[in-house]
Amino acid sequence: MTDMLSYVVPLLPETKPNHLLGIGDLPSIDQCIALGIDTFDSSHPTRCARHGLLFTKQGNVKILNSANKYCFEPIECDCTCLTCQKYTRAYIHHLFKAKEITAYSLASIHNLHFMVSLMQSYRHNILEGQI
């Protein structure tokens, strides 16, 4: 993918945004931004959320791991999403164990918020000339 993007992106008009469909994993986004991709869309964040894989700055959290059963902290302490503001890992762990549909919504809210924050960070770094 990166070889192909390295070839194709320089051929695209510089005055138009470059969109890449279907890329949503964090390492690929990092590579693609460096190659000149401006926007993405992918089901990756919500698909991971539905499977109990939650994104954090320290790496992914598998909410079904038993370590979360009695963890009364949010998914990520400094996250400002609704899920982290209102619910603990233990509660979300319970919802996943019970196959309660709210679990998938709360996990998706967190992962989408994480992605928006990540893209804001990339935007800031691009505007500051750091990328």
Ligand SMILES: [Zn+2]
């Ligand atoms: Zn959150």
